[in-house]
Amino acid sequence: MQLSETQMKFIRRWGDMGTRWGIPRSTAMLHGLLYVAQAPLAAEEMCELLQLARSNVSTSLKELEGYNLVYRESRPGDRRSFYRAEADVWEMARRILEERRRRETAGAVQAVEECLAAAQQEGDTHTAGRMLAMQELLQSAETVATAAQRYNTSVFRRAAMMGSKLLALISKL
Amino acid sequence: MQLSETQMKFIRRWGDMGTRWGIPRSTAMLHGLLYVAQAPLAAEEMCELLQLARSNVSTSLKELEGYNLVYRESRPGDRRSFYRAEADVWEMARRILEERRRRETAGAVQAVEECLAAAQQEGDTHTAGRMLAMQELLQSAETVATAAQRYNTSVFRRAAMMGSKLLALISKL
């Protein structure tokens, strides 16, 4: 495989975006590479295309598999693994959302729960009130994010595209 | 002001959450402190309560002001500034959403736009197709996030709480 200049540019930009999202540059670049690749790639190939250490590619691919953003395939008569990215961007978004929910909000819910209990125990109504408000927010976020997982790409897509209209509708209730 | 054990625990946990969200621990802790504080605090006070350098507090507060998550107030006969956090958690969520949109997706939209143009120029239909799909996704996200900014807390709150029901509804369309 050969990368066109445009593809390389996208991959670099995607890597930059990754760093803002808390994803290592090389991990994001690998995802970008697989997203624009026409066929599944072997790890060694990716090393050469992006000039990354083999170890780095290995670790990053594992991370991406954890997000369910890349799949690993094997081929008869070839002992290497080949990787390809989730091609459906809506499915991709859903999986990122789910992973972020798990990592970013799930922990907070538990922390606030504990602090709420402690504040009530102590009879500290002010702090308890704040914890309660925060809990309501976090639980709503969890509920929406969890619900989104239950539906398929087309529903998710329509929901996102209708989002702004729905907000307008709700504002009239 | 004196911090109870529960409050301190919340602040520490909030700081931990911050690091997962790409926010420096000390910045997140300051926000947590102001969120549980009953009255506005002066910077010096926060240094003592959280054992942070004055410079650090100054920089972090500025960052939080950038997010519109804390307000600065002045008092007659006192030349210090006092700070308080946005108390409405839904308003808080909205502001975080807006800031993340600005920092995290706005740049991506532009990058993909450029790559799409380049791919079409080159007649690379495969890459162009991928860019187009990505563009649709990013623009939908932008649209929803932008729309959310137009409505007040109560609409935002209702929308979030109804989110899962709306998804169920849409799945039937």
Add this chain to the structure above:
DNA sequence: GACAAATTTCTGAAATTTCAGAAAATAGGC
């Protein structure tokens, strides 16, 4: 089961980020 190809884990170096202390700038009261 030995061998080789491929992958993963381990270790430390390089880069980045966070944060404290010192110096500079700003602002309010007299």
Add this chain to the structure above:
DNA sequence: GCCTATTTTCTGAAATTTCAGAAATTTGTC
């Protein structure tokens, strides 16, 4: 307009994160 309390900016040290190279492990083939 000067003086001083307060805030901000600058600088570098400490901590963390990212990533390459080497070593160890796994996997499939014969």
